[in-house]
Amino acid sequence: MQIKKFRAIDMPGALKLVKDELGPDAVILSTRKIKGEGRGYGLFGRPIIELTAASDDRYAEGIRKDKVSPDIALNFSTALNPVLEEIAGLKEIMALFMKQPDRFGIGGFHKNISAIYQEMIANGVKDGIALKLIEEANKGIPEEKLEREGYVRSFITDVMMKLIKVGEDIRFEKGKQKIAALIGPTGVGKTTTIAKLAAEYVLLRKRKVALITIDTYRIAAVEQLKIYADIIGIPVYVVLSAAELRKTIESSRDKDLILIDTPGRGQRDKSRVSELMNLLGGEIPIEKHLVLSATTKDEGLAEIIERFAPISVDSLLFTKIDEGVSFGTILNQSIHSRKPISYLTTGQRVPEDIEVATLSRVVNLILKN
Ligand SMILES: Nc1nc2c(ncn2[C@@H]2O[C@H](COP(=O)(O)OP(=O)(O)O)[C@@H](O)[C@H]2O)c(=O)[nH]1
Ligand SMILES: [Mg+2]
Structure with missing residues (x-):
């Protein structure tokens, strides 16, 4: 035997x-x-x-x-x-x-499909997501079109676009005030992004804007916002409690847009997240953008999203696209969190380096067309 x-x-x-x-x-x-x-x-x-x-x-x-x-x-x-x-x-x-022995790439997929799979993996797209995309392509692309690399690429890009959502530019309903807060870890670019948005709405769109900061832990951060506010010529209020926030919002009725900067510190500390939740979770509707850096690794982003989950965010805002090397993580996290992406920021210049996220722009970061 x-x-x-x-x-x-x-x-x-x-x-x-x-x-x-x-x-x-x-x-x-x-x-x-x-x-x-x-x-x-x-x-x-x-x-x-x-x-x-x-x-x-x-x-x-x-x-x-x-x-x-x-x-x-x-x-x-x-x-x-x-x-x-x-x-x-x-x-x-x-x-x-x-x-047709020449037709095949890895895994038995057509070589044009598996080449894109490899490109996505190299760009940090999670294996499961990349596989799902190429399986869709494998099912959906007619045999005679598989040889056309460009066709396969745009097919997969289209499927990718269906998996993610983008938000909109901060939109105003007629006669209604808009309030938006940026939340997220320290150093990702919240204050800079607020300055970019404020400058754009005041200088280019001629809207009335006020800034509020609840960044009470770092005097320097308040100063940073004040400097921007002075240049743009708009008021900035520092608030310490939910009651003060409400009062300040009420006394800013004449403004079209109120942008709220939040404490950068303490994203690892659950009590700070719940403090922020109490501050922003009142009756006044506040649009919440979770600011994430495109330079943070996938696991890091997942952890941040998880930590901020108690504050139900409306969208994700990715900064430092100019410094990112692979952008698959944007796809991974937006699919995983099911949140739309609102803005992308692409550098330190205020106000130039910001753009409204579009599907084609986001997808193009991952699969170049
Ligand atoms: N390269 C690059 N740097 C950025 C971008 N946005 C912000 N920064 C820089 O990131 C640093 C931290 O920004 P800050 O707004 O203070 O972050 P906060 O702690 O989240 O408020 C500053 O040096 C900014 O100039 C961006 O889109 N690209
Ligand atoms: Mg800040």
């Missing part, structure tokens, strides 16, 4: 190894999928199949007749169903492959 383990990337491959080594009468004792050990990402790291097989005839007979309870046999065959389906799928792919 001989028992051996065999590993291959798929079931047909593993079965072939068994057959080659142990002969056609070998009995499969168990199968399992093990997490890919491949280097790199995604399709390279896909699970591999491990079969344990025995070759001795007597042993094999014994297993079949005595040792396998009906339960196990049943489980075994149900476990095998998806595998059989996969084999059928692979057979089809193999048949195609024989006809």
